[in-house]
Amino acid sequence: MKRLAALAISLLFVLPCYAQVMKRSASSLKPARNVYVYEEGKGAFSPCGWMGDAGSIKVDPNCTVSPKSKKFCMKWTYDCSKGGSNGWAGVYWLFPENNWGAKKGMDLTGHKRLSFWMRGDTGKEVISIKVGGIKGDYTDTFTRELPNLRLSSVWRQYSIDLNGRDLSNIIGGFCWTVDSKLNPGGCTFYLDEVVYE
Numbered sequence: 702m703k704r705l706a707a708l709a710i711s712l713l714f715v716l717p718c719y720a721q722v723m724k725r726s727a728s729s730l731k732p733a734r735n736v737y738v739y740e741e742g743k744g745a746f747s748p749c750g751w752m753g754d755a756g757s758i759k760v761d762p763n764c765t766v767s768p769k770s771k772k773f774c775m776k777w778t779y780d781c782s783k784g785g786s787n788g789w790a791g792v793y794w795l796f797p798e799n800n801w802g803a804k805k806g807m808d809l810t811g812h813k814r815l816s817f818w819m820r821g822d823t824g825k826e827v828i829s830i831k832v833g834g835i836k837g838d839y840t841d842t843f844t845r846e847l848p849n850l851r852l853s854s855v856w857r858q859y860s861i862d863l864n865g866r867d868l869s870n871i872i873g874g875f876c877w878t879v880d881s882k883l884n885p886g887g888c889t890f891y892l893d894e895v896v897y898e
Contacts (some may be wrong), residue, residue: 705757709714709779726838727889730747733809733810733811733812733813733897733898735891735896735897736773736807736809736812736896736897737894737895737896737897738794738815738817738874738875738895738896739775739794739817739875739892739893739894739895740771740823740893740894740895740896741771741773742762742763742774744794744895745794745796745807745874746794746796746807746821746874746875747794747795747796747797747798747799748760748762748775748792748793748794749793749794749795749798749799750792750793750795750799750801750873750876751790751791751792751795752791752792752793752878753785753787753788753789753790753792753878754781754783754784754785754786754787754788754789754790755790756783756785757779757780757781757783757784757785757790757887758777758778758790758792759777759778759780760775760776760777760778760792761775761776761886762775764776764891765830766793766891767891768814768891768893769818769856769893769894770893770894772786774891774892774893775891775892775893776889776890776891777792777877777889777890777891777892778887778888778889779884779887779888779889780878780887781886781887782887783839783879786880788846788882789878789879789880789881790839790879791829791876791877791878791879792876792877793835793873793875793876794873794874794875794876794895795835795873795874796871796872796874800835800872801835801872802836802837802838802839802840802872803837803838803839804839804872805839805870806835806839806841806871806872806873806874807870807871807872807874808868808869808870808871809863809869809871809897810868810869811868812863812868812897812898813862813863813864813898814860814861814862814863814864814892814897814898815832815860815861815863815875815895815896815897815898816858816859816860816861816894816895816896816898817830817851817858817859817875817892817893817894817895817896818856818857818859818892818893818894819850819856819857819859819890819891819892819893820853820855820856820857820890820891821852821853821888821889821890821891822854822888822889822890822891824851824852824853824854825851825852825888826851826852826879826884826888826890827849827850827851827852827879827880827883827884827888828849828850828852828863828877828878828879828887828888828890829846829847829848829849829850829877829878829879829880830846830847830850830875830876830877831839831844831845831846831847831873831875831876831877831878832844832845832846832861832871832874832875832876833845833871833872833873834846834873834876835872835873839870839871839872840870840872841870841872842867842868842869842870842871843863843866843867843868843871845861846896847859847861849883852890855889856891856893861892863897874893874897877892878895
């Protein structure tokens with residue numbers, strides 16, 4: 702009988718604590734707020750990481766030619782006739798700006814996917830997409846690549862699954878690269894609504 706009384710008394714203390722833990726756990730499961738890499742000329746990451754034959758790249762960050770939605774999209778042109786010894790080019794969206802691993806990136810814990818819309822000028826463009834991959838004092842905790850996507854001339858949505866991934870430090874929020882062998886005449890493509898959801 703004494704044991705039952707002691708158990709009942711201990712439960713009076715333990716149950717409220719357990720309820721508090723459950724309450725905190727439930728609140729931590731709230732969906733993460735969308736983080737835009739690009740939307741209407743703005744985003745949390747900066748497209749400052751030009752690579753390879755960077756002189757062959759041209760951008761219109763507020764292109765009004767048939768955006769996916771709203772007023773603007775990004776128009777990227779890779780002109781391999783301008784030469785360059787690398788045979789490829791690309792752009793990283795970095796956080797913070799110009800950070801190649803010397804500073805901590807963004808904590809995107811809780812996000813389920815990265816989605817984005819792309820279309821090509823002709824539908825023959827071949828583009829590779831990457832998330833993460835920055836190394837340094839603060840290395841990206843997640844890396845994933847979608848190699849050699851053949852674009853359509855109409856808007857298509859693509860996504861990268863982030864479920865169960867360590868997103869505690871993301872510097873390279875988004876990246877595209879093009880290869881001159883896969884795009885021998887160069888290429889022009891459009892990008893819109895790049896978002897961590």
